[in-house]
Amino acid sequence: QKEVEQNSGPLSVPEGAIASLNCTYSDRVSQSFFWYRQYSGKSPELIMSIYSNGDKEDGRFTAQLNKASQYVSLLIRDSQPSDSATYLCAVKSDYKLSFGAGTTVTVRA
């Protein structure tokens, strides 16, 4: 499988702050990138997908993609305690997803 690396956590941020999550990938031909949120004991839930270079915003979430640098990131603005979870970066190659190990985010009230 292709390699996907995420910044090691855990990441602790105060409520209302911005949480910044980073991900790099090894397969240059990858075209599709996803962020999943996984609460403890639950399955991954898709929160963002991005296919083109640049930024994509959806509510409090912004995904950023730079294919030349093989880098994708997720920003969570106005972080809430309910955002406390593990965030998984996924890269699609040959129709299957390769995942990073995840970054655990804790939002302090």
Place this chain on the structure above:
Amino acid sequence: GAGVSQTPSNKVTEKGKYVELRCDPISGHTALYWYRQSLGQGPEFLIYFQGTGAADDSGLPNDRFFAVRPEGSVSTLKIQRTERGDSAVYLCASSLNLGQAYEQYFGPGTRLTVT
């Protein structure tokens, strides 16, 4: 609408036994995927189907693992002669079709424990 469903939610079995894990994809989704997730790791690809055929089974760890999707909907992952190292959460996902832009949605998973 209904999401991906998986049964059982938990399965405890003894080493050497045979197990079957079932996945029912989102209605209308033609592509179905199996992943396995160990504690502290991201999901790891096992196999995917487009319709009834296994399009890519390169992630199956060995020949004890087999999966079928006989009618192009429900899929069963079969594990023979289970080993303690098979203990993990087995996740099923489906997407409307294959292709780079199609998103995969996960079911709740089956937690398999081999004692």
